[in-house]
Amino acid sequence: MFLHHIPAWVYRKLIFTHFQHQEENNYEKQETGNIHDGCLHDDSLVAGCGAKNADTASKAETAAESSTEESKQAETEESKADEAKTDGAEEAYKPVTITLNLQRSGLGENVEYTFTKKPSAVVASGDQMADFFFDLGLEDQMVGYTKGSCWSTVSQYPARDKVPQLLEAGKGISNLSKEELAATGCDFLMGWDSVFSDKNFGKEFCDANGIAMYFPYVCSDQATFEDLYKDYETLGKIFQVEDVASEKIQAMKDTLQEVKDTLGEDVYQNPVTVFAYDSGEDAPFTACQGMPGDIIKLAGGISIFDDIEAGWATPSWEEVVERDPDVILILDYTGDISEKKNFLETNEFTKDLRAVKEGKIYSACCSDMQGSAGSAEAVKEIAKQLYPDKF
Numbered sequence: 398m399f400l401h402h403i404p405a406w407v408y409r410k411l412i413f414t415h416f417q418h419q420e421e422n423n424y425e426k427q428e429t430g431n432i433h434d435g436c437l438h439d440d441s442l443v444a445g446c447g448a449k450n451a452d453t454a455s456k457a458e459t460a461a462e463s464s465t466e467e468s469k470q471a472e473t474e475e476s477k478a479d480e481a482k483t484d485g486a487e488e489a490y491k492p493v494t495i496t497l498n499l500q501r502s503g504l505g506e507n508v509e510y511t512f513t514k515k516p517s518a519v520v521a522s523g524d525q526m527a528d529f530f531f532d533l534g535l536e537d538q539m540v541g542y543t544k545g546s547c548w549s550t551v552s553q554y555p556a557r558d559k560v561p562q563l564l565e566a567g568k569g570i571s572n573l574s575k576e577e578l579a580a581t582g583c584d585f586l587m588g589w590d591s592v593f594s595d596k597n598f599g600k601e602f603c604d605a606n607g608i609a610m611y612f613p614y615v616c617s618d619q620a621t622f623e624d625l626y627k628d629y630e631t632l633g634k635i636f637q638v639e640d641v642a643s644e645k646i647q648a649m650k651d652t653l654q655e656v657k658d659t660l661g662e663d664v665y666q667n668p669v670t671v672f673a674y675d676s677g678e679d680a681p682f683t684a685c686q687g688m689p690g691d692i693i694k695l696a697g698g699i700s701i702f703d704d705i706e707a708g709w710a711t712p713s714w715e716e717v718v719e720r721d722p723d724v725i726l727i728l729d730y731t732g733d734i735s736e737k738k739n740f741l742e743t744n745e746f747t748k749d750l751r752a753v754k755e756g757k758i759y760s761a762c763c764s765d766m767q768g769s770a771g772s773a774e775a776v777k778e779i780a781k782q783l784y785p786d787k788f
Contacts, residue, residue, distance in 0.1 A: 522588030615768025
């Protein structure tokens with residue numbers, strides 16, 4: 398009834414003012430975050446809405462804390478599981494004992510070395526040694542290698558670009574200081590016997606720095622493919638890749654059998670004589686017995702210096718002329734044999750050799766000739782050059 402006594406214009410003013418204040422009040426609540434989650438704009442409900450929000454926030458914090466605790470617990474359990482796996486792997490590792498044949502190169506008495514866990518920081522001296530690990534898929538266990546001067550010119554392992562080269566190509570590991578080798582964290586060093594001489598990385602140094610020494614069976618003066626297989630078997634056990642090693646060995650045997658079947662027994666009964674020229678101008682450094690000699694024999698040839706009981710030797714040029722080889726096999730160091738070939742064609746001792754005049758100068762990968770992952774393929778490639786009509 399009271400409203401009926403108020404002039405219309407005053408009434409309209411009161412109504413306008415009321416709604417203006419209401420709108421401003423709502424706007425302030427929006428700005429301060431009091432209006433959300435479907436809460437009403439009535440002032441009497443603001444406290445209730447805030448209580449609801451506080452309760453919601455509390456529940457969210459509790460849930461977050463619970464989630465964090467569960468996450469931490471999961472991480473702890475996962476960490477324990479990983480540790481258990483690692484412990485299990487170490488427990489499952491079967492100790493491998495090898496004999497270090499220090500006597501064969503006058504480096505001291507032979508010693509036994511037992512591996513109680515898988516090495517994880519391998520350094521390989523030269524492409525010949527590095528290819529063992531690339532072939533076995535062990536690049537992740539390598540911290541570096543050197544190419545040396547005798548490169549692997551035929552192997553195509555992608556891991557070559559993944560594993561660090563410790564020196565520029567052409568330099569052997571003897572150019573690496575003891576401090577530089579130790580800095581790699583190396584725990585397994587593989588190379589020729591000379592790598593482990595006192596002037597390089599002798600037993601005392603290796604023992605003091607936790608480095609296991611390994612010089613392959615193929616480096617022996619009497620080595621054959623059987624020794625190459627033995628290296629694969631041994632590395633397979635040490636690095637727990639025995640199945641892979643067995644597969645690689647079988648593949649090599651299959652390749653050699655293929656060559657043997659292709660050449661036939663008559664070839665092996667009457668092999669061509671081969672002068673394997675490695676290097677040297679004053680006197681030739683050449684392959685005799687050992688791995689290079691065995692590779693030549695399996696390819697249907699025989700070294701003209703097969704009577705020398707060593708893998709490698711330095712006879713005289715006069716002896717080369719006297720033995721008059723059927724063919725000359727240049728050992729390829731870097732993929733370019735033109736310089737060596739030119740030398741043989743112009744050298745006073747060799748320019749008139751029958752093999753030179755008949756153009757029977759061939760080549761083979763030096764790294765593989767010493768005993769490595771590509772040695773069986775080297776046999777096949779040499780056989781193709783010696784007996785092209787059979788392939």
